[in-house]
Amino acid sequence: MSAVIGTNIRAQVTDENAAYFFAQVDGYTYQIDKAELKKPLKVGGQVTGFAYTNEDHQLQITKQVPKVQKDQFAWGTVVASRHDLGIFVDIGLPNKDMAVSLDDLPTIKQLWPQQGDRLMLALKEDRKGRLWGELAQSDIFAAVARRPQEREKGTSVTATVYRNKMAGTLVLTDQYQLGFIHPSQRDDEPRLGEVLKTRVVGISDRGVLNLSTKPLAYKTMDEDAQFLLLQLQRRADHFLPFNDKSEPAAIKAQFGFSKSQFKRALGRLYKERLIEQVDDGIRLVQ
Numbered sequence: 001m002s003a004v005i006g007t008n009i010r011a012q013v014t015d016e017n018a019a020y021f022f023a024q025v026d027g028y029t030y031q032i033d034k035a036e037l038k039k040p041l042k043v044g045g046q047v048t049g050f051a052y053t054n055e056d057h058q059l060q061i062t063k064q065v066p067k068v069q070k071d072q073f074a075w076g077t078v079v080a081s082r083h084d085l086g087i088f089v090d091i092g093l094p095n096k097d098m099a100v101s102l103d104d105l106p107t108i109k110q111l112w113p114q115q116g117d118r119l120m121l122a123l124k125e126d127r128k129g130r131l132w133g134e135l136a137q138s139d140i141f142a143a144v145a146r147r148p149q150e151r152e153k154g155t156s157v158t159a160t161v162y163r164n165k166m167a168g169t170l171v172l173t174d175q176y177q178l179g180f181i182h183p184s185q186r187d188d189e190p191r192l193g194e195v196l197k198t199r200v201v202g203i204s205d206r207g208v209l210n211l212s213t214k215p216l217a218y219k220t221m222d223e224d225a226q227f228l229l230l231q232l233q234r235r236a237d238h239f240l241p242f243n244d245k246s247e248p249a250a251i252k253a254q255f256g257f258s259k260s261q262f263k264r265a266l267g268r269l270y271k272e273r274l275i276e277q278v279d280d281g282i283r284l285v286q
Helices: 138-144 223-234 248-255 259-271
Strands: 007-016 020-025 028-033 046-053 059-062 074-082 086-090 098-101 118-125 131-135 156-165 168-173 178-181 195-203 209-212 275-278 281-284
Touching: 007 028, 020 046, 028 046, 098 118, 118 156, 138 156, 138 168, 156 209, 178 195, 223 248, 223 259, 223 281, 248 259, 259 275
Parallel strands: 028 059, 098 131, 178 209
Antiparallel strands: 007 020, 007 046, 020 028, 046 059, 074 086, 074 118, 086 098, 118 131, 156 168, 156 195, 168 178, 195 209, 275 281
16 A cells, blocks of 8 residues: 545544654554644544645655645646746645646647636656646536526637637637637737637637637727728718718818828728728618
């Protein structure tokens, strides 16, 4: 039988020195740091806490019980990476960051989590009795997710990347709702574990939020396009009797800018699919 690690245990206190108490379970001795105790233990008494192997490869019990355990998934924060090993995640232990093997990370290292990113993980023990971080898979996220209510398009949502796929990016929002970012709705592929500021562009029949990391079209337009869009939005019929064949003088009188500026603004609105050309003018796309 090997020493129990990665979960909560109960042990009998057998000894102490200036810095530690020592407790035993099934012949294995664990140390307990006196600095984290609110009151001293009694030799011969019992102690409960989380058992693990610290960074010095010593068995230890801590009263600072992490949420991440064997078969218990929770968030951890990425603190470092090693390209020959993987990444290290802070799960709340006083002197141990948990490694996630490079075998469990994206093949493209640019998509590896960086310091400050977060991952949902549990613990697993290998054949040598070492603890590793085990990344949550899609079934775990589906199990903890809540079905979203109808949300207004454009609503801001904070979400964490939990899987990168060719078809798009899978995320979980801070409200524990599943989300999907299509490649057309992002400029760059996000990292695993990256926390994103997104906005809602729709909701699928399966209850998954369709999200975008791109700003709203009007926020990326120049002033002329924004002004023209505002004119269309303010009119009850969302129509303007102007197009690229209108006279320069009429355009100048109506909008205050040249025909070339007007055409550039039209082009931008067409590109964003915000307007359509109709007889004798342009109309806002509903």
